[in-house]
Amino acid sequence: MAKAALSGGWIFFPRLPCVFYWERMFWLLFFLVPAIHTQLCQPDGENAFKVRLSIKTALGDKSYVWDTNEEYLFRAMVAFAMRKVPNRETTDISHVLLCNVTKRVSFWFVVTDPLKNHTLPAAEVQSAIRMNRDRINNAFFLNDQTLEFLKIPSTLAPPSDPATPIWIIVFGVIFCIVIVAITLLILSGIRQRRRSNRGPSESLQILLFTQENGVHPIFFSAEASHSYQVLVK
Amino acid sequence: MEKTRPLWANPLQFVFACISYAVGLGNVWRFPYLCQMYGGGSFLVPYIIMLIVEGMPLLYLELAVGQRMRQGSIGAWRTISPYLRGVGVASVVVSFFLSMYYNVINAWAFWYLFHSFQDPLPWSVCPLNGNRTGYDEECEKASSTQYFWYRKTLNISPSIQENGSVQWEPALCLILAWLVVYLCILRGTESTGKVVYFTASLPYCVLIIYLVRGLTLHGATNGLLYMFTPKLEQLANPKAWINAATQIFFSLGLGFGSLIAFASYNEPSNNCQKHAIIVSLINSCTSIFASIVTFSIYGFKATFNYENCLNKVILLLTNTFDLEDGFVTTNNLEQVKIDLASAYPDKYSEVFPQIKNCSLESELSTAVQGTGLAFIVYTEAIKNMEVSQLWSVLYFFMLLMLGIGSMLGNTAAILTPLTDSKVISSHLPKEAIAGLVCLINCAVGMVFTMESGNYWFDIFNDYAATLSLLLIVLVETVAVCYVYGLRRFESDLQSMTGRSLNWYWKIMWAGVSPLLIISLLIFYLSDYILTGTLQYQAWDASQGQLVTKDYPTYALAFIGLLVASSTMCIPLVALGTFVLHRLKHGDTAPVA
Numbered sequence: 001m002a003k004a005a006l007s008g009g010w011i012f013f014p015r016l017p018c019v020f021y022w023e024r025m026f027w028l029l030f031f032l033v034p035a036i037h038t039q040l041c042q043p044d045g046e047n048a049f050k051v052r053l054s055i056k057t058a059l060g061d062k063s064y065v066w067d068t069n070e071e072y073l074f075r076a077m078v079a080f081a082m083r084k085v086p087n088r089e090t091t092d093i094s095h096v097l098l099c100n101v102t103k104r105v106s107f108w109f110v111v112t113d114p115l116k117n118h119t120l121p122a123a124e125v126q127s128a129i130r131m132n133r134d135r136i137n138n139a140f141f142l143n144d145q146t147l148e149f150l151k152i153p154s155t156l157a158p159p160s161d162p163a164t165p166i167w168i169i170v171f172g173v174i175f176c177i178v179i180v181a182i183t184l185l186i187l188s189g190i191r192q193r194r195r196s197n198r199g200p201s202e203s204l205q206i207l208l209f210t211q212e213n214g215v216h217p218i219f220f221s222a223e224a225s226h227s228y229q230v231l232v233k
Numbered sequence: 234m235e236k237t238r239p240l241w242a243n244p245l246q247f248v249f250a251c252i253s254y255a256v257g258l259g260n261v262w263r264f265p266y267l268c269q270m271y272g273g274g275s276f277l278v279p280y281i282i283m284l285i286v287e288g289m290p291l292l293y294l295e296l297a298v299g300q301r302m303r304q305g306s307i308g309a310w311r312t313i314s315p316y317l318r319g320v321g322v323a324s325v326v327v328s329f330f331l332s333m334y335y336n337v338i339n340a341w342a343f344w345y346l347f348h349s350f351q352d353p354l355p356w357s358v359c360p361l362n363g364n365r366t367g368y369d370e371e372c373e374k375a376s377s378t379q380y381f382w383y384r385k386t387l388n389i390s391p392s393i394q395e396n397g398s399v400q401w402e403p404a405l406c407l408i409l410a411w412l413v414v415y416l417c418i419l420r421g422t423e424s425t426g427k428v429v430y431f432t433a434s435l436p437y438c439v440l441i442i443y444l445v446r447g448l449t450l451h452g453a454t455n456g457l458l459y460m461f462t463p464k465l466e467q468l469a470n471p472k473a474w475i476n477a478a479t480q481i482f483f484s485l486g487l488g489f490g491s492l493i494a495f496a497s498y499n500e501p502s503n504n505c506q507k508h509a510i511i512v513s514l515i516n517s518c519t520s521i522f523a524s525i526v527t528f529s530i531y532g533f534k535a536t537f538n539y540e541n542c543l544n545k546v547i548l549l550l551t552n553t554f555d556l557e558d559g560f561v562t563t564n565n566l567e568q569v570k571i572d573l574a575s576a577y578p579d580k581y582s583e584v585f586p587q588i589k590n591c592s593l594e595s596e597l598s599t600a601v602q603g604t605g606l607a608f609i610v611y612t613e614a615i616k617n618m619e620v621s622q623l624w625s626v627l628y629f630f631m632l633l634m635l636g637i638g639s640m641l642g643n644t645a646a647i648l649t650p651l652t653d654s655k656v657i658s659s660h661l662p663k664e665a666i667a668g669l670v671c672l673i674n675c676a677v678g679m680v681f682t683m684e685s686g687n688y689w690f691d692i693f694n695d696y697a698a699t700l701s702l703l704l705i706v707l708v709e710t711v712a713v714c715y716v717y718g719l720r721r722f723e724s725d726l727q728s729m730t731g732r733s734l735n736w737y738w739k740i741m742w743a744g745v746s747p748l749l750i751i752s753l754l755i756f757y758l759s760d761y762i763l764t765g766t767l768q769y770q771a772w773d774a775s776q777g778q779l780v781t782k783d784y785p786t787y788a789l790a791f792i793g794l795l796v797a798s799s800t801m802c803i804p805l806v807a808l809g810t811f812v813l814h815r816l817k818h819g820d821t822a823p824v825a
Contacts, residue, residue: 052552056559103557153366167347171405178412185419186664193662 253433254642265524266602272467279477290741293509299496305649306490319806324490349625356381357616374777397684432638439631447529456532491642494649535596542591
């Protein structure tokens with residue numbers, strides 16, 4: 001009987017086994033509410049959003065089966081998101097309605113107001129979902145691409161821009177090393193050339209000094225790998 | 234004490250210098266393209282034949298001339314015949330043009346190297362547009378790697394007429410590149426001899442690492458099979474043979490004067506025949522080795538894109554028909570398409586235009602060469618590898634080593650004649666001459682960092698060296714064999730090295746190689762004349778792809794000037810020498 005109710009429309013009960021008036025109303029509402037629910041939540045309905053999950057693509061071997069418990073969690077997350085909106089703090093799980101669940105896994109959902117006679121505006125739902133997209137994704141181990149809310153664009157993460165671009169730092173390091181190396185080479189070249197220009201006069205002075213002090217007259221000049229053998233009488 | 238000519242510390246330095254010069258970017262980005270275009274494995278046949286017939290003889294000739302004359306290109310050709318000094322001058326001019334634009338590639342390699350230290354790599358994601366709801370438009374139409382190359386690196390203008398301003402980031406990288414080159418050539422053979430140990434060997438280390446990584450990538454075998462399957466009908470295509478000859482010719486770097494310069498620092502008794510064979514063999518083997526690496530990377534990239542394409546089609550079908558996630562796989566895709574078409578014909582025909590036909594063949598057949606291969610295709614493959622920063626750093630470091638190694642040869646070709654000339658070297662020390670050359674090249678190179686710089690780069694790349702080099706080498710061969718005399722040269726070599734000249738070299742130098750070069754020259758000239766106006770590829774930002782445009786008149790005039798300025802040196806200097814001697818000595822001819 002409940003299944004028949006879900007397909008919509010009035011169901012006649014020729015004889016209810018209930019005694020009290022309120023019991024009868026209760027059973028009436030019990031079958032009426034799903035019927036109203038189905039009218040509120042419809043594909044392409046007003047303020048309805050389609051959700052598409054790709055669990056197997058995202059998780060592969062670790063994927064879980066989409067069953068009514070997962071649907072309950074989803075409804076809980078949407079209700080949680082709505083409760084963060086001002087004036088909607090009393091949103092309950094029962095206010096979130098799901099319909100048309102396919103094998104894909106995809107379904108439509110709406111959020112109704114506490115009296116359950118109309119749906120909340122799409123803009124409110126959209127902004128609530130966008131604010132809490134991260135939490136909703138994490139609850140299902142999915143991301144923006146595998147848990148899609150069609151018609152709700154996800155805010156793209158801005159690229160991380162450090163204050164100084166990294167390439168300038170590396171460039172600066174290498175530039176300084178090269179400049180230092182060039183300076184060293186040029187200076188050593190100049191020094192070498194100056195030493196080879198001074199060469200002959202300096203070795204002559206040392207020769208005179210050793211001769212006066214009686215040191216062994218044969219010596220070798222150390223610079224420019226030339227050896228001078230000087231014999232002194 | 235008189236100044237002796239500086240020498241290489243050992244023959245190994247000379248071999249490494251030649252290898253480092255000859256093995257350059259062309260081995261990595263031109264040979265794989267030619268292999269793909271002209272029949273895969275069967276291209277190796279014309280390539281090896283041309284190596285034996287053209288590459289080895291001409292290389293040996295240049296090394297022998299340099300080692301015998303013991304001077305840079307201008308001095309060497311003046312010794313052969315005073316009228317032929319123009320050949321040396323032409324070599325220096327062409328080397329000058331080459332070093333102007335070649336170092337810009339090193340600047341780009343530095344730019345990419347510095348940007349490889351970021352996570353994620355900047356060319357792997359598109360930047361967001363203004364209001365953060367989507368990606369930048371140009372980047373969407375092209376790909377993120379193309380966007381990074383054309384917009385972030387070059388900031389390219391839509392055509393060669395629009396010059397734009399000098400971009401400071403590539404300009405900084407160019408200054409750094411020239412400083413690095415200056416550091417290496419500062420002390421002549423002393424410093425160059427040590428640097429070439431690294432620039433010759435490090436690229437091979439990186440290539441081996443990439444070979445191992447490339448062969449283990451998913452889909453690498455697809456690329457290798459595609460490339461090496463020989464298409465024997467291409468052997469009948471004359472273009473295959475012409476391109477093989479051209480590739481050998483330019484890959485060895487003949488005619489620039491660098492080989493003469495390097496050989497002039499040799500001991501006279503050095504066995505340059507052995508070295509010539511070794512260098513040319515290593516150069517060709519490196520080309521083949523690099524193309525194996527390139528094609529395994531191609532295969533990986535093509536397979537990746539093919540599988541992406543298939544996944545997009547699967548997602549589209551799954552979403553449109555609300556099928557169970559994971560129901561459609563690559564194996565049953567075709568069957569599912571047929572089933573859906575029969576079960577839901579209306580819905581299927583609606584979605585049919587969006588279903589792309591994914592083909593691995595079409596992904597593999599996109600043949601790219603030049604900067605496009607190095608900076609767009611390779612980076613696209615690298616961004617999909619794990620630990621992509623490491624692979625990116627390794628790859629651009631290898632490009633830098635290859636480029637700097639070739640730059641050392643280019644600058645040696647310019648500097649050796651300058652330091653040999655007594656006029657200049659008596660006034661300035663060699664550090665100052667080197668510094669001046671680097672400074673002038675760097676200043677002119679700033680043109681290539683403007684927004685239209687890449688178009689001028691293409692002009693230099695295509696026209697500055699091609700025709701002039703063929704002419705220079707032709708005149709060189711004819712000069713040695715007929716002006717100087719083959720027998721005289723043979724006896725010189727015998728007294729110098731102690732080995733007699735094999736008959737094979739004599740036949741090649743005197744007959745086969747000059748004929749080959751003449752036929753290449755005829756082919757090139759007829760190609761230019763038949764094509765009519767020259768065209769270039771310009772980047773269209775609104776479409777996100779390259780479009781063909783005609784060169785404006787002033788660009789055509791500039792191209793003519795480029796070619797003329799080097800080729801005209803030969804006859805002009807010959808004429809000038811003739812006139813001078815006529816004035817000095819009356820009618821008597823000068824003695825060499």
